[in-house]
Amino acid sequence: MTVARTLGAAALLAPQLALAADVDGRQLAPLWGLPFAGLLLSIALLPLLTPRFWHHHFGKVAAAWSLAFVLPYALRFGPDAAVSAFVHALVGEYIPFVILVTALFTVAGGIHIRGNLHGSPALNTSVLAIGAVLASIMGTTGASILMIRPLIRANDNRRHKAHVMVFFIFIVSNAGGSLTPLGDPPLFLGFLQGVDFFWTVRQIGPETLFLVGWLLAIFFALDSWYYHRREELLPRDPTPDTRGIGFDGARNFWLLVAIVGLVLLSGAWKSTVAFEVAGVHVGLPGLVRDVGLVAVALLSLRITPARVHEDNQFTWGPMQEVAKLFAGIFLTIVPVIAMLRAGIDGPFGAVIAAVTRSDGSPDPAMYFWASGALSSFLDNAPTYLVFFNTAGGDARTLMTTHAATLAAISAGSVFMGANSYIGNAPNMMVKAIAEHRGVTMPGFFGYMAWSGVVLLPLFAAMTFLFFR
Template identity: 75%
Template sequence: MKFWRWLPIAALCAAPAWAGAAELDGRTLSVLWGVPFAGILLSIALMPLVAPVFWHHHFGKVAAAWALAFLLPFAAAFGPAAAGVNFVHALLAEYIPFVILLTALFTVAGGIYIRGNLHGSPALNTGILAIGAVLASFMGTTGASMLLIRPLIRANDNRRHVAHVVVFFIFIVSNAGGSLTPLGDPPLFLGFLKGVDFFWTVGHIFPETLFLVGALLALFYAVDSWYFRKGGELRRVDPTPDTQGIGFDGKINFALLGAVVALVLLSGFWKSGVVFDIAGTEVGLPGIVRDAGLIAVTLASLALTPKSVHKANQFGWAPMQEVAKLFAGIFLTIIPVIAMLKAGAEGPFGAVIRAVTRPDGSPDPAMYFWATGVLSSFLDNAPTYLVFFNTAGGDPATLMTTLAPTLAAISAGAVFMGANTYIGNAPNLMVKAIAEDRGVKMPSFFGYMLWSGGVLIPLFIVMTFIWFR
């Protein structure tokens, strides 16, 4: 399906014809338009189990097929103009910035090699997860995950049971740790762009974050200690010999990582009236500068990082390619689902929207927490955050004060419950791919959900009764 590569070019060439098309009205859609999205989710969940070889070689084609299963009927039903406008919007406003940021973080973090052979004891593993949780709010869950997952796997390469280490890494570093600043996770960054103060989240969901991360670290230490004490857990020969002291190679990438953070912050603080309209999608100058800068940082990292560092890190593009291809399909097939959610109580998913409101018309923080969280587990958590942000009124001044419990619930649900599935947050899938590339037998889609259901859901229930009543 090489024609998939030409779809963005065709879309941009036809852009002038689409400029006047109206925004998609979710009230007019049937829930059947969500079938392609459900199809790609089921493909991600089931095909690695029932057809692993086919999936490994053709997952990109499967994602493209589901995308076309939405785009072609949609173009036939609503016209090429409407299909083109929504395609370009998903491409320029969401997918391209998403992939550029992930690629920059993946490349820069992959250019930092932590030398030496750490030994994966329960105490050391717990310490790495705790460090990752702190870093995630300052360098993003993707940056922290890409920086630490490789040395963590290497530290445990002499152990027979490693999958649980990676699962808890996803829980803590790839999700929960990114809840304190807009740099941590995309939903909070979108809130920042909407007017939520930079330090609002750290001031309002710090206790929830401390409880969740603390409980997960304690549970992990107990589980890892049980595995560690089992007979035959340690291999006789450590695959990574102690030939080097602890240190860092590729230090230039720390400066480049700082440049990534600065570019993201710049795009949030810089207000510019320069806007380009491309087929009905407004692309602002700050976003263009950010994305161009991130591409420059990516190229600089590839040019300046010694080849020996990439070789030592076993750096390769397969994990990034998997995320890029699968999320291309997700970002396209999710278009009608998000439109139906945005339609509010009048749309096909009106029951979901009505469920978050109490009989007296006031918002119910507990329902906002669970509704945002459950949808963020399977949809992209950034647009899900925006849907419920707008459902709660959309006024940042009111949400940060009078409705602070509601905004806290939305923020916590979007970030914390992204850990419920592999597709809840982009770093989840990247970490899984890196771990499997290094020989770790990771749980299946549903196997991972057994872990999240048994570990995370009870903690979320406790949090609901303590903070979101």
């Protein structure tokens, strides 16, 4: 999940987590999506219109929109159905998601990159490039949390730095995670469905290099323009210079490896042992993974010196914001995902029909834009699964005969998570961390203005180059 797609991070955890509660989308009208739309608009507008109210009550706003779905749903389909939807969202998706993100947040927050980097255009571009590589190795969430703090510190003597954070979200929190199933939840979901581990790097490697390469070039030109403006650099650097660059809390790197291992184990380990938790099927691999992630987070807190957290200005504020907002998103998104899963017979049948050519063959360009458009605002992992099944659902066929279609679904789901703050979970987390460190970030629509100007032309070019 997907605040985002990210939303999609939940599907990284087990195959069944990509699915919403067992709701028949054919019985629902598009009006059931209003609570989800209302929550998105609240995230977009309230920080601008009433920032003080939002800062103190965003959790209550998320809870109110959740009730706006649950109570009418209970009246229409009965209390049992409402409880089932709530429990599936909570136990099946939200809790595993929060456990994973909290573990990554805790462990990465226990690593302090010592030394004062100076945020020149060359340095900033290099950090973004390194983050893009790390994103496919340790996931977009892990790479974002690890790299964002030293990048903020490197630019704390600059007057203009919001653009640095925006391009960080574009590159590290999204596009960089497209090369392996570890990078972004939709790709891991494809791996669980039978897509080869290295298929994505072979098939959308050129697309990733094109997108990341152009983004780095555009960023370097823009950052150079800002950097050479008069009075861009503050008279005094808030971060004092030190000797060399190093890592404090480096033992947490081993815990990052443990997190990756636990997630991979949960996908590769097949077990018939399962438990029923309030009607939700919980497999033994998923349970072992979640318990292991909690243990890793607690161990990180225990072995990380307090000084490291102080140097990182580590607080739980960004995690609390993501956890509260995602609670509402995971619940209100249930009917939206159900309507999409209903396919051609559901309320959103026109979306499904749009990706098919008149001769019945799949249209890769439409799959790219349809999966991308929905992944910009919905959970990108279930969106990936919806279009994966719409294209046939057989991994072998999709990797060969319809490789262009699967590549389009994969690229759209991952790349276009950068279109909004709620397109992928790390987006909102980076925004929260930056704002806690004093960076004035663009609002919801301000950020989308950036993505519209920078990303959409690149996506249009990619359509003609790779998905025709």
